[in-house]
Amino acid sequence: MSHCPPEEWLFDVATGADASSVAFLVACHLELCPACTRTVRELRISGGELLAALQDGPTELQDVERALMGRLDGAPTAPVDVPFDPVFPRPVTAWLGPSATAPWRRIVPGIQRIDLDRGSRTFLLCFAPGVRPPAHRHVGLERTLVLDGGYRDFRHGEFRRGFVQIVGDEVHEQVMDDDGCIALFVNDGPLIPTTWLGRVASWFVET
Numbered sequence: 221m222s223h224c225p226p227e228e229w230l231f232d233v234a235t236g237a238d239a240s241s242v243a244f245l246v247a248c249h250l251e252l253c254p255a256c257t258r259t260v261r262e263l264r265i266s267g268g269e270l271l272a273a274l275q276d277g278p279t280e281l282q283d284v285e286r287a288l289m290g291r292l293d294g295a296p297t298a299p300v301d302v303p304f305d306p307v308f309p310r311p312v313t314a315w316l317g318p319s320a321t322a323p324w325r326r327i328v329p330g331i332q333r334i335d336l337d338r339g340s341r342t343f344l345l346c347f348a349p350g351v352r353p354p355a356h357r358h359v360g361l362e363r364t365l366v367l368d369g370g371y372r373d374f375r376h377g378e379f380r381r382g383f384v385q386i387v388g389d390e391v392h393e394q395v396m397d398d399d400g401c402i403a404l405f406v407n408d409g410p411l412i413p414t415t416w417l418g419r420v421a422s423w424f425v426e427t
């Protein structure tokens with residue numbers, strides 16, 4: 221399976237059509253994935269060619285051109301003046317500051333969390349080595365971008381820094397790597413624990 225976002229998400233970012241938390245996750249992935257960065261650059265070039273073609277068309281198309289130009293200009297890019305951080309991509313650093321001083325709060329032993337103020341379902345989790353989060357399923361999609369360390373999903377394999385996992389309405393279980401894991405999550409809805417342990421912990425469903 222691919223560890224990159226679907227191309228339509230890249231297209232939405234390239235054209236500025238998507239300013240949601242999903243675009244935020246994609247922008248973070250781009251910093252960690254040369255292949256997707258290349259794709260977005262190519263999509264932007266094709267957008268420019270489209271604009272050039274529109275200039276020869278009927279006058280009313282100039283409204284379309286203006287609209288398109290606005291969207292291209294509005295495409296999210298990583299802030300250039302944000303310093304490099306070994307864990308956080310620049311969009312996250314711009315939000316939280318350096319990873320070394322990030323405001324983690326412990327939710328259960330072995331798991332810390334930071335809520336990002338970009339909709340209630342966008343957050344970071346930091347897992348201690350070997351942690352197994354309770355089995356759970358989702359309402360809507362769960363989108364995960366690994367920022368540090370990694371984990372193994374029992375059904376979908378290994379995920380490491382830069383990898384994106386998109387999971388729909390299915391039960392899934394994971395175990396964190398020996399060096400732990402920090403990941404960015406963008407979820408459509410609450411997560412539903414499927415074991416009594418998960419229900420007791422209920423750390424997933426607090427937003």
Ligand SMILES: [Zn+2]
Nearest residue numbers: 224225253256
């Ligand atoms: Zn990629």
